[in-house]
Amino acid sequence: MSSKIERDHARFNQIIRGKIKKELRRYMTRGELIGKKGKDLVSIPIPQVEIPHFEFETRKLGGVGQGEGEPGTPIGRGDAEPGQGAGETPGDHILEVDLSLEELAKILGEELELPRIEPRGKKNIVNEKERYTGIRQVGPESLRHFKRTYKAALRRQLATGTYDPNHPLVIPIQEDKRYRSWKLTKEPESNAIIFYIMDVSGSMGDEQKEIVRIESFWIDTWLRSQYKGIESRYIIHDAVAREVDSHTFYHTRESGGTIISSAYELCNRLIEAHYNPSEWNIYIFHFSDGDNWYGDTDKCLSILENHLLPKVNLFCYGQVRSFYGSGQFKGEIDEYFGDTENVVTSEINSKEGIYDSIKEFLGKGK
Secondary structure, X not given: OOOHHHHHHHHHHHHHHXXXXXXXXXXXXXXXXXXXXXXXEEEEEEEOOOOOOOOOOHHHOOOOOOOOOOOOOOOOOOOOOOOOXXXXXXXXXXXXXXXXXXXXXXXXXXXXXXXXXXXOOOOOEEEEEEEEEEEEOOOOHHHEOHHHHHHXXXXXXXXXXXXXXXXOOOOOOHHHOOEEEEEEEEEEEOEEEEEEEEEOOOOOOHHHHHXXXXXXXXHHHHHHHHOOEEEEEEXXXXXXXXXXXXXXXXXXXXXXXXXXXXXXXXXXXXXXXXOOOOOOEEEEEEEEOOOOOOOOHHHHHHHHXXXXXXXXXXXXXXXXXXXXXXXXXXXXXXXXHOOOOOEEEEEEOOHHHHHHHHHHHHOOOO
C-alpha cells in the first residue's frame, strides 16, 4: 500500500502533467526547453501552480502591530513613499519542474496521437535485462521469497519434530530464508540513425534555423523514446554539402548558392558506408526554404527514388518559410512522389507551425 506522501506526490505529478499537456502547443513554439535540457531530464517552467505550504491561522497571529494602540505611535520605519523601496504587488511565480525526456515524449505522443513506431532493423544493439529465474539461500532482504522461506521452515520443523499441528506456529530461522535470484539475459534491441540535413545558404536566416532547431528537438525526443539505440548525424549544404557536429549545424550561416543533390549524395554515401538498411531504421529530415539550383531538382528526385527511399523508414522534407526562398522544392517532391508511403512533406510558416508539422512527419508510425 502506498503512503500518503506517495499518493500526494503522484497527484502533484498528475497536475503538472496535465498543465504541460494543456500548454504543449505553446511549449513547442519556444526554444527555451532546449537550453534547459540535461542528459535525461528537461526543466519546464510551469506557471499558475500553487506549491503546498504551511500557513498560520490569521486570528492567532501576534507580535508588533497587533492591538488598537495610540494614534500617531510610530511602528518600525514607517511606510515608504510611492516609487521608493520594494514594490508591494505580488509577482508572477513560475515553478520549474524536472521532467524526464521519456515522460515528455509520452505526453507528446498522447497529445499529437502519434502511433508507436514499428521498427524494421533489429540486430546490432544487444541490451542486457535482469530476469528473476531462481531461488538461493543468500541475498538482500528486499528479495526474500516469503512463501519459499516458510515452506523451508515448515519442512525443518516437521523433520525435527518441533511442529505442533494443534498449535501450527512456523518460525523461520536464518537457514530457512530463501531469496529470489536473477540472471542477465541479452536481447537484441532496435536501433536507428537520424540524418538531419539543412540548407544553410544566405536565404536561410536565424529565424528559419531556430524553427529547425526546435522541431529537431521534438523529433529527437520522440524517436529516442521509440528506440533503445539511436545515432544522429548532421549535414549542411549550400552549393556543397558536408557533415558537421550538432552545434555547427544550428549556428552556421553561409552565403553560397543551393544545390540540394550534394546533400542527398553525401547522405547516401554515409548510409552505404555505415548503416546497413536491413539492420538499421533510417530516418532523414531535410529542411530548406525551397530554393534549389536550376536543373538540380531532377537529380534530387532521382537520388531519392533510386537510392535513398528504398533504404529508409521515412524521408521528411520540411519547407521553412523565408522572404528570400522561392518555396518550389516541396511542390516538386509532392508532384513526383504523390502518396509514396515513406515520403512526408510539410510547410512550416512560423514557430506556430511546428506542432502540426511534427504531427505530419511522425503521424504515420514509421
